[in-house]
Amino acid sequence: MKIKDQFITLGQALKEVAxxxxxxxxxxxxxxxxxxxxxxxxxxxxxxxxxxDQVTIQDHGTFMITRDDR
Structure with missing residues (x-):
């Protein structure tokens, strides 16, 4: 998951990955x-x-937070 800001909250990330x-x-x-x-x-x-940061969600998988420098 790529973010443009310095950080994203866990709640926002859950929404972002649907x-x-x-x-x-x-x-x-x-x-x-x-x-x-x-x-x-x-x-x-x-x-x-x-x-x-690495996020693992039971039954949904794992994703890594990365920076989108565009």
Whole structure:
């Protein structure tokens, strides 16, 4: 996943990769589905993700945060 800003929140990232339809679903999703950031379980939708962070979502796969320098 490429980002243009310095960081993206976990809730925004879940929406961006189409795991959830709206930001309002992030809190529920994170309470029900295991998500790991850099191999540590994470349930805060406001967790800031930076280039180089790896996100793993149970039953959805793994993606890496990268910087879009365009």
């Amino acid at each position: 795991v959830i339809d709206s930001g309002g679903q992030a809190k529920w999703f994170l309470a029900e589905i295991p998500v790991w950031v850099n191999d540590e379980e994470e349930n805060r939708r406001g967790r800031k993700l930076y280039p180089g």
